[in-house]
Amino acid sequence: MTIKMTLVLNTLESGDCSEQIKALFADKNEEIEIINTADLKIMHCMGCNNCWLKTPGICTIKDEYEIILKKLVSVENFWVVADTKFGFIDYRGKRVLDRIVPMLNMYIEFRDGWERHQLRYHPLNFGFIYKGNGNRELLEEWSMRVARNMAGRSLGVISLDKDEAQENIAEMPPETAATPIENVALETAATPEHIIIINGSPRVKKNSNTNKIIQAFAEGLEEAGITHKLYSLSNHAEWDEAREAFMTNDNIIIAVPLFVECLPSLLLEFLSTLPTERKQPAKLSFILHGGFDEGHQLRLGEKFLQSLPAQLGCSCGGVLVKGGSFLLRNRENSYIKKMTDKMLASYTKMGLSFARNGSFSTPEAQKFTGPEKNPKIGVILFNLIFKRIVKKNFERMAQEWGCTRPLNDKPYLAQQR
Numbered sequence: 353m354t355i356k357m358t359l360v361l362n363t364l365e366s367g368d369c370s371e372q373i374k375a376l377f378a379d380k381n382e383e384i385e386i387i388n389t390a391d392l393k394i395m396h397c398m399g400c401n402n403c404w405l406k407t408p409g410i411c412t413i414k415d416e417y418e419i420i421l422k423k424l425v426s427v428e429n430f431w432v433v434a435d436t437k438f439g440f441i442d443y444r445g446k447r448v449l450d451r452i453v454p455m456l457n458m459y460i461e462f463r464d465g466w467e468r469h470q471l472r473y474h475p476l477n478f479g480f481i482y483k484g485n486g487n488r489e490l491l492e493e494w495s496m497r498v499a500r501n502m503a504g505r506s507l508g509v510i511s512l513d514k515d516e517a518q519e520n521i522a523e524m525p526p527e528t529a530a531t532p533i534e535n536v537a538l539e540t541a542a543t544p545e546h547i548i549i550i551n552g553s554p555r556v557k558k559n560s561n562t563n564k565i566i567q568a569f570a571e572g573l574e575e576a577g578i579t580h581k582l583y584s585l586s587n588h589a590e591w592d593e594a595r596e597a598f599m600t601n602d603n604i605i606i607a608v609p610l611f612v613e614c615l616p617s618l619l620l621e622f623l624s625t626l627p628t629e630r631k632q633p634a635k636l637s638f639i640l641h642g643g644f645d646e647g648h649q650l651r652l653g654e655k656f657l658q659s660l661p662a663q664l665g666c667s668c669g670g671v672l673v674k675g676g677s678f679l680l681r682n683r684e685n686s687y688i689k690k691m692t693d694k695m696l697a698s699y700t701k702m703g704l705s706f707a708r709n710g711s712f713s714t715p716e717a718q719k720f721t722g723p724e725k726n727p728k729i730g731v732i733l734f735n736l737i738f739k740r741i742v743k744k745n746f747e748r749m750a751q752e753w754g755c756t757r758p759l760n761d762k763p764y765l766a767q768q769r
């Protein structure tokens with residue numbers, strides 16, 4: 353019988369709960385390796401896309417995450433152990449998952465009816481072990497989505513805290529009932545005059561698709577006479593001011609790209625540094641966008657965002673959801689430029705709509721997402737015609753980026769155990 357290899361990344365402070373974690377795997381016929389990531393230097397993914405388009409399979413960030421990538425190419429099961437914040441995996445845990453992207457390549461295909469990136473190596477099963485007040489339903493769905501992206505199955509979600517009663521309480525955003533400021537906030541912020549916009553993408557502002565979306569959206573706000581101030585979290589020097597603005601303004605929009613099925617670890621870190629008690633009410637709304645164009649790719653992220661305002665002492669101004677933003681990155685091609693001009697113009701319209709309604713909780717905003725899923729005929733046409741065109745486009749882009757290796761290169765395969 354072949355023995356399965358399992359990698360467990362313990363992202364808790366200084367390998368916390370090590371014995372408890374070992375005990376979980378004690379009776380499994382698997383070769384287990386547990387790595388305490390608190391002992392390693394691991395940075396946030398900065399969304400540069402070099403691991404797909406410039407140095408396929410190799411991350412540009414030269415920290416100690418490469419140790420993990422080299423191990424992942426020879427395991428079947430991958431577990432992450434993390435603390436929870438806002439009912440979800442905390443930023444330290446999410447950080448090791450955002451960095452997993454080199455395990456996929458740039459090429460796109462349909463798997464189980466969803467748009468997916470091709471695997472660079474082999475399928476990977478994924479499981480999540482957590483500490484603290486996690487929203488179990490959310491975490492289970494998220495783990496399943498992560499596993500499917502890797503063409504594997506979910507190994508499940510396990511709580512390290514035995515108090516089940518406590519866990520059930522955590523399934524509801526805890527502050528919802530205790531902070532009844534929703535109506536006050538809606539009244540005071542229904543017709544905004546000034547809006548704080550936070551770009552939650554880790555990608556530098558000049559390359560950020562979120563920034564392009566914000567600029568288009570803000571044109572709509574300006575047309576309606578609303579001013580705004582933008583903060584970009586990719587620039588750490590703006591964090592203090594962004595925090596101050598978050599705490600002292602009554603109308604805030606966070607615009608954010610989907611990263612591994614939910615928020616980027618960088619934004620999760622920023623949010624976890626905010627005080628939870630506010631002196632004045634505020635309305636918090638979101639623009640959530642992602643690379644793939646199907647609406648359902650973004651629904652888990654949307655669900656999480658809907659639970660956030662109450663946990664930050666704010667009322668919820670809704671979530672504007674749209675996919676297909678990857679195309680905004682490269683607008684030199686005239687066909688892509690035409691398509692993306694149209695997309696950006698639609699964001700300007702949504703800026704005007706937000707100015708009129710003071711929220712994204714409108715039928716107009718709901719319609720904005722577009723189709724949840726590609727129709728069967730779309731999938732057939734993609735496989736017959738568009739797949740090759742898209743592939744060529746990616747290869748052309750890679751050439752422009754100075755890439756000298758095939759996009760489906762497997763740089764760590766030779767180093768397998």
Ligand SMILES: Cc1cc2nc3c(=O)[nH]c(=O)nc-3n(C[C@H](O)[C@H](O)[C@H](O)COP(=O)(O)O)c2cc1C
Binds near residue numbers: 610
């Ligand atoms: C690490 C990483 C993970 C991503 N995960 C997803 C995902 O799960 N689903 C998706 O549709 N797009 C995903 N994307 C694509 C981004 O959401 C998309 O390219 C977006 O336009 C990036 O915006 P930005 O340039 O402001 O960062 C991911 C991108 C990166 C770099």
